[in-house]
Every structure is written in structure tokens, then in C-alpha cells.
Amino acid sequence: xxxxxxxxxxxxxxxxxxxxxxxxxxxxxxxxxxxxxxxxxxxxxxxxxxxxxxxxxxxxxxxxxxxxxxxxxxxxxxxxxxxxxxxxxxxxxxxxxxxxxxxxxxxxxxxxxxxxxxxxxxxxxxxxxxxxxxxxxxxxxxxxxxxxxxxxxxxxxxxxxxxxxxxxxxxxxxxxxxxxxxxxxxxxxxxxxxxxxxxxxxxxxxxxxxxxxxxxxxxxxxxxxxxxxxxxxxxxxxxxxxxxxxxxxxxxxxxxxxxxxxxxxxxxxxxxxxxxxxxx
Amino acid sequence: xxxxxxxxxxxxxxxxxxxxxxxxxxxxxxxxxxxxxxxxxxxxxxxxxxxxxxxxxxxxxxxxxxxxxxxxxxxxxxxxxxxxxxxxxxxxxxxxxxxxxxxxxxxxxxxxxxxxxxxxxxxxxxxxxxxxxxxxxxxxxxxxxxxxxxxxxxxxxxxxxxxxxxxxxxxxxxxxxxxxxxxxxxxxxxxxxxxxxxxxxxxxxxxxxxxxxxxxxxxxxxxxxxxxxxxxxxxxxxxxxxxxxxxxxxxxxxxxxxxxxxxxxxxxxxxxxxxxxxxx
Numbered sequence: 037x038x039x040x041x042x043x044x045x046x047x048x049x050x051x052x053x054x055x056x057x058x059x060x061x062x063x064x065x066x067x068x069x070x071x072x073x074x075x076x077x078x079x080x081x082x083x084x085x086x087x088x089x090x091x092x093x094x095x096x097x098x099x100x101x102x103x104x105x106x107x108x109x110x111x112x113x114x115x116x117x118x119x120x121x122x123x124x125x126x127x128x129x130x131x132x133x134x135x136x137x138x139x140x141x142x143x144x145x146x147x148x149x150x151x152x153x154x155x156x157x158x159x160x161x162x163x164x165x166x167x168x169x170x171x172x173x174x175x176x177x178x179x180x181x182x183x184x185x186x187x188x189x190x191x192x193x194x195x196x197x198x199x200x201x202x203x204x205x206x207x208x209x210x211x212x213x214x215x216x217x218x219x220x221x222x223x224x225x226x227x228x229x230x231x232x233x234x235x236x237x238x239x240x241x242x243x244x245x246x247x248x249x250x251x252x253x254x255x256x257x258x259x260x261x262x263x264x265x266x267x268x269x270x271x272x273x274x275x276x277x278x279x280x281x282x283x284x285x286x287x288x289x290x291x292x293x294x295x296x297x298x299x300x301x302x303x304x305x306x307x308x309x310x311x312x313x314x315x316x
Numbered sequence: 317x318x319x320x321x322x323x324x325x326x327x328x329x330x331x332x333x334x335x336x337x338x339x340x341x342x343x344x345x346x347x348x349x350x351x352x353x354x355x356x357x358x359x360x361x362x363x364x365x366x367x368x369x370x371x372x373x374x375x376x377x378x379x380x381x382x383x384x385x386x387x388x389x390x391x392x393x394x395x396x397x398x399x400x401x402x403x404x405x406x407x408x409x410x411x412x413x414x415x416x417x418x419x420x421x422x423x424x425x426x427x428x429x430x431x432x433x434x435x436x437x438x439x440x441x442x443x444x445x446x447x448x449x450x451x452x453x454x455x456x457x458x459x460x461x462x463x464x465x466x467x468x469x470x471x472x473x474x475x476x477x478x479x480x481x482x483x484x485x486x487x488x489x490x491x492x493x494x495x496x497x498x499x500x501x502x503x504x505x506x507x508x509x510x511x512x513x514x515x516x517x518x519x520x521x522x523x524x525x526x527x528x529x530x531x532x533x534x535x536x537x538x539x540x541x542x543x544x545x546x547x548x549x550x551x552x553x554x555x556x557x558x559x560x561x562x563x564x565x566x567x568x569x570x571x572x573x574x575x576x577x578x579x580x581x582x583x584x585x586x587x588x589x590x591x592x593x594x595x596x
């Protein structure tokens with residue numbers, strides 16, 4: 037069932053809630069790939085009802101970013117979702133999500149500052165706002181997010197906690213191509229040549245992981261990743277961070293997040309790896 | 317029943333929701349007066365369940381404002397509420413509402429700029445955030461707000477619309493003393509002398525209303541109110557505004573809001589009056 041009106045979506049959601057149904061929710065911007073589908077699969081497994089939303093959210097794109105060209109493939113998305121017999125696909129119009137007098141901002145402070153927040157200053161505010169709206173419309177028991185957008189996952193988790201939303205956030209592992217490239221709708225932008233180079237992002241993270249395991253400190257690990265990446269990419273950031281606070285690590289202790297964003301031509305790629313590390 | 321844990325409050329709320337009960341919610345900062353009680357009465361009349369919250373919200377007070385001295389009278393508040401047999405009084409701790417890592421901000425943009433927003437820059441952000449949290453914990457069908465805080469009412473109404481909250485906001489008329497003074501917890505700050513002068517705020521608004529009825533334009537009405545107020549008060553603002561957008565009016569057409577904030581010694585008083593006015 038396709039639902040486009042926010043009112044109808046919320047009415048359905050209230051009905052499910054009152055009927056005691058558990059609702060799993062997978063918010064997407066469409067251009068679905070196996071990463072999204074793994075979230076749908078998890079939702080189907082855990083809940084009575086599964087809702088997928090498809091909404092390319094203008095509020096999370098900066099003025100020079102790719103809102104206009106972001107891949108849209110609604111027909112294919114709907115065919116893919118049909119195979120999962122999801123209970124509702126929510127596809128609202130931009131004008132219904134952001135009516136003319138819309139004026140509310142939502143920001144998760146500290147966690148939005150580093151990493152992607154530096155080069156994309158409106159991004160996480162736009163994400164937090166639309167996810168909050170979608171949560172209020174779908175009223176999910178559980179919401180599913182892929183860990184490729186690790187910072188986004190942390191921010192939504194904090195948003196849920198700070199605003200007392202009765203939603204359980206379920207993170208799911210990054211899905212990769214055989215050659216290691218993390219699945220992303222934006223991979224569609226890559227030329228044949230670029231597509232061959234792109235897996236080197238993950239290769240750099242793997243090198244960083246090995247370096248960490250072999251006793252290098254975070255600064256050294258960061259340098260190793262940077263050195264590898266700069267041969268093929270323009271680096272936005274490389275960070276070795278605390279996976280809870282995203283603060284840069286001075287020493288390894290327990291889990292660490294290795295995360296990068298790079299430009300390959302006109303395409304921005306992000307990826308990350310969690311490593312479990314003893315103190316060095 | 318007194319509830320202090322946010323988790324318990326939300327559990328109750330979900331139970332009521334699933335049982336199909338309508339829930340009326342009256343958020344307060346305590347120091348209850350007949351204005352609050354009129355909201356409770358309306359909620360009891362309209363809903364199966366009534367919840368009153370008492371929470372002096374530090375986030376809505378500026379650093380030089382009266383958070384510390386804000387009147388607190390929990391025992392009397394609870395006795396008053398007992399007479400109404402409300403279903404739950406929610407009295408959370410500050411540390412449960414704002415844990416150490418709390419970092420989310422919520423702002424209703426345009427409507428928070430004029431009037432009280434000018435002299436109290438953190439106020440409406442603090443209000444929007446706590447009301448959103450309380451809504452998520454109490455999950456009301458209807459929420460009751462007094463029109464003395466007219467700008468606050470508009471902002472919460474916009475917040476509900478912008479974030480797609482399934483809450484009906486119910487405004488209730490200002491309750492006044494016999495001499496016209498609008499009821500306010502802060503009236504407790506007034507000395508005997510000041511208490512005698514305070515009703516002149518409402519008298520000034522009444523003069524403004526008469527001036528409007530007699531054909532004066534908004535600028536003239538504002539001047540008349542100001543001239544009357546400045547004999548006894550330090551004026552924060554006097555505005556003749558559109559009651560939907562709060563924009564200053566150049567001409568009268570339909571409804572108009574006359575609103576003022578003044579200082580009487582160390583006490584800040586606000587009041588307003590809606591007038592229905594033909595074009596001049």
C-alpha cells in the first residue's frame with residue numbers, strides 16, 4: 037500500500053498502535069540498494085508491521101549539494117519492496133512535509149559538530165528534523181538505520197533519548213560490494229573508471245585497522261589512512277574517534293571508530309569501520 | 317497518583333493510548349492559580365484521563381532571570397489538584413529531563429522573534445523543547461494552554477503542526493482578578509503597593525481597545541497604551557499585531573492582538589487583549 041498523505045499515514049499508525057501491533061520503520065531517500073533491503077528484512081523479522089518511507093529531504097542538502105541530481109528510481113524501488121510485501125510505503129510530497137509557514141528547527145548539538153557536520157553544516161539539522169517528523173507520523177516501535185551513516189545513527193539515537201521518543205533504534209551493519217565498496221545510492225554517480233578506484237576507500241580503512249592491531253596509536257593510524265587515500269581521492273576528513281562521543285582518540289582503549297569522507301571527482305563517499313582495540 | 321519517572325509516565329501514557337482513552341494534558345510550572353485550574357477543569361470535561369505536569373523548566377530562564385526564586389508551592393498545588401481528582405500529576409526531576417549528555421535544541425523560528433522573544437532570547441526555545449518532551453511522555457489527545465502567554469500558545473500550535481504531533485491544542489481565556497489583573501504565578505512577587513498598581517496594565521489595554529473601536533489606527537493605539545503604561549511601569553514592549561503571525565499591524569482588518577510586557581519593580585508582567593476590528 038502506497039500512502040502519500042501525512043494525515044493518512046498517522047491515522048494508520050494510530051490504528052496499529054491501538055491494535056497493539058509492533059511497527060518497524062525504515063526511512064529512506066529511495067534509490068534502494070541491498071543496504072536498505074537488509075534493513076527491511078530486519079524490520080520484517082522483528083515486527084508485525086513494516087513501513088518504508090521514500091522521501092528525498094531537501095532540508096538536509098546544502099545549496100551547493102546534489103538535491104536536484106540525487107538518484108530517484110521510484111518504480112524500481114516499489115518493485116523491490118513488493119517482494120518483501122511491506123505493509124506501507126510512505127511517499128509524502130515535499131509541500132506536505134514542509135508547508136509554506138514551516139519554521140521549526142531541531143538540532144542535536146555536540147554530535148553534529150565533527151566529521152560530516154563540518155563540511156555539511158545543514159545536513160544533520162535537516163536529518164534530525166525530518167526523522168522526527170517521520171517518527172511522529174509512523175509512530176514506529178523500532179526504526180532501522182544502516183551504519184554506513186554512523187554519525188547519523190548516533191545523532192538519531194541521541195535525538196530519541198533527548199526527546200523521550202518511544203522508539204527503539206536498531207543499527208545494521210554496512211553492506212558492501214564484493215570488492216569492499218560500501219553500498220550507497222550515490223555510487224550511481226561513479227564513472228566506470230571511478231568505480232574501479234572507489235573500493236580503495238575501504239582498503240584504506242582495512243589498512244588502518246591492521247595498523248591499530250599492530251600497535252600504532254590513533255594519530256599514526258589516521259596518517260596511514262590519509263596517506264593511502266590521498267593517492268586517489270580528495271580527503272574531506274579522516275578520523276579515529278570514540279564511537280560514542282565521536283571525540284578524536286589520543287590512545288586506543290576498547291572500541292574505536294575509523295571513519296572517512298572523500299571526494300572522487302564530483303562524488304562524495306563515506307565509509308567507516310569499528311575496531312576493538314586494547315590500550316596502546 | 318504522583319509520577320516522577322519519565323519512563324513510568326510514558327508507560328502509563330502508552331497504556332491509556334492502547335486502551336483508547338482520550339488524555340487531556342495541562343503542563344504547568346506549579347504555583348497553581350485559578351488560571352491553571354480552569355485548564356484542568358476544561359481537560360476533565362473533554363477527556364477520559366487528565367494529566368497535570370509540574371516542572372519549573374530551567375531551560376526557559378535566562379541567566380539573569382528568576383529560575384531560583386520562581387514561586388514553588390508543591391503541597392498547595394497537590395491539594396488543589398486533589399479536589400479535581402486528576403489521574404496523574406507528573407513531577408519529574410530536572411536531572412531526568414536534562415541528563416548530562418542532553419544536547420538537542422528545538423526552535424520555532426519566526427514566531428519566537430518578536431515580543432517576549434526579544435527580551436527573553438532563550439525563553440521560547442526552552443519552552444518548545446520541554447513541551448515537546450512532555451508531549452512525548454504524556455502522549456496527550458489534547459493539551460491546554462492559557463491565552464495569557466499568547467505568543468507561547470501560537471508557538472506550541474506551530475510546533476505541533478510543524479512536527480506532525482497528534483495533539484489538539486486547546487487555548488483557554490485569561491482568568492483575571494476582579495480588578496482586571498491577569499492571574500500569574502509571578503503576581504506573588506508583588507508588594508502591597510505594587511499589587512495596587514498592577515491592574516493598570518489591563519486598564520491600559522482596555523483604553524487601547526476603546527481607541528481602536530473609536531477609529532484610531534494601530535500606531536495611535538500603541539501610543540495610547542504606552543502613554544498610559546509609562547506613568548507606572550517600565551515598558552518592555554507594547555504591540556498591536558496580527559494574532560496569527562504576530563507581525564505589527566499598519567491598519568486594522570479583522571482581529572488584532574494588543575499585547576504588552578512591563579516591569580513593575582523587579583516583576584515582569586505580561587497581558588494581552590484580542591479585539592475584533594473593522595478596517596480603518
